[in-house]
Amino acid sequence: MRKKILCTVLAMVTAAAALGGCGRSKAVGTDASAITIWHDKEDAVAQVLQKQLDQLAPEITVKLERKSDLTEALKMVGNDPTAAPDMYFFAHDKIGVYAEMGILSPITDFIPRKELDQYMDMTLQAATYQEQIYQLPVYYETLLFMYNKRYMKETEVPATTEELYAYMQENTRGGHYGFVEQHSTAYYSAGWIHGFGGYIMNSLGEPGLDLPQTEEALEYHKKFVELMPGESEYSTVNTLFNEGKAHATIAGPWLVPAVHQTGMDLGIAPMPVVDETGMPLAPYSGVQGIQVLKIAGENKKEAVEKVLRLLMDPGLQVTLAKASGCAPAIEACYEMDEILSDDVVMAMKQTAENAVPMPNRPEMDVMWTVAGNLLVDINMSGKDTAESCASAQKEALRLIEQMK
Structure with missing residues (x-):
């Protein structure tokens, strides 16, 4: 290479x-x-x-x-x-x-x-x-779990992903969302993948998009995505949270100054633990x-x-x-x-x-695009998770080979 x-x-x-x-x-x-x-x-x-x-x-x-x-x-x-x-x-x-x-x-x-x-x-x-x-x-x-204390009381802050899902089910209605995130962006979805023991790419430069753990994470995450807006871009997600239309989000520290300007009583909590694995969501740093x-x-x-x-x-x-x-x-x-x-x-x-x-290998330049396309296929186009993961892994390996 x-x-x-x-x-x-x-x-x-x-x-x-x-x-x-x-x-x-x-x-x-x-x-x-x-x-x-x-x-x-x-x-x-x-x-x-x-x-x-x-x-x-x-x-x-x-x-x-x-x-x-x-x-x-x-x-x-x-x-x-x-x-x-x-x-x-x-x-x-x-x-x-x-x-x-x-x-x-x-x-x-x-x-x-x-x-x-x-x-x-x-x-x-x-x-x-x-x-x-x-x-x-x-x-x-690192990314942080942030919540609006006006809506989510400290006693309601989810300790696990299933508690987060239950909160979303109960509070996603009438233009309000219990939780939002940039669900189809690789940087944000990586935390869910790591929480299942999968990875986008490991320290050796090997993609892991078709690992059973990665597939399980993306399939599990789909039910959360269904309770979020279809549009998951940075501006949409942050606007919903800043305007009090989303009770909680996962975002970076760069969002904090803008949130404080709104006068929001901002809460920050540990990442929820994945019930299936006992491991917390683990974002990139x-x-x-x-x-x-x-x-x-x-x-x-x-x-x-x-x-x-x-x-x-x-x-x-x-x-x-x-x-x-x-x-x-x-x-x-x-x-x-x-x-x-x-x-x-x-x-x-x-x-x-x-x-x-975040992986510091040259191959990661390829993986951001391939993983992003995979997330769009699963979360927004409704394609089969296993088939999409297998196809994305094949594409990642092809593009990495071209770099050598």
Whole structure:
């Protein structure tokens, strides 16, 4: 697969090098005391990062540069010293792509592995590809079970999926829904699949769409979908919840600010446990952190290490988590009052105990589309679950083979 990825990006990198030289008189990698970091974060997060990194001046100057299409930009520039950044701050799920391109340096080239034991296991698992840790985690997010206390009393919060179904049956009427979610989007349905012991794709890059556990999860989930609106897009689901027309939902922490603006008395609870398996719904988790380009690892090792160590500050991780609405990656942060008093962050910490890091393998680019089409076939087109799963598995294997 690495050969295929390298061949795919070679022409892109060559073109980028030619274009990059036109706009720069000085190569990015020539000044060992200057570090450029690409990111795609909101201003609140970038400001916190820049303030922390400015502590290295004047010995080391760090420039944060926002890239709206960071993933494609990195594919274009590769390790071109005239155009590539030294580091980038981004989610963990593209690590496999860039590792296969050969443009990343392992974090353990700069920070001894033993010093990373302070991080949550889940975040290190997300940062690891082919037994190498390529990301220094900073904060993470998971989906949350949210409910409107006006309608769903705390004594009614479902502890199991069958309790959730009973609540939906009783309260889905007259334009109101007991529970809504983006039921035909793979990112959201993954929690149900994991709750049955299935998976969309495992850590070896193998699809699991026709596993008995995956089939059972999708067949079981259908009865819940029948009590939700047919339209399950992001805007529809969130509008129903924000307007008080849905009593509960599963959504990310990014929804919380908008919910608070409505004046809703928001409740957050643990994920329901699947009655059939005894396991909770286990959504994907996304880990944000810093990755190092190989050119910087080879030419700016001392400066890179200092940047990494500055981002290992638990106090910074707390500040960044509050700015992002997500949760710190370092375990010690959960002993701090600022975090212990944050219901959203603590709920993510609880969910993270069972959450599954989004696969960081290149094959996952294929799986999002195939799994999404499978969900549409089952939940919206009414096709047979077993037949649809078998067909989707075959298609996934075909497309993955084409990547090699």
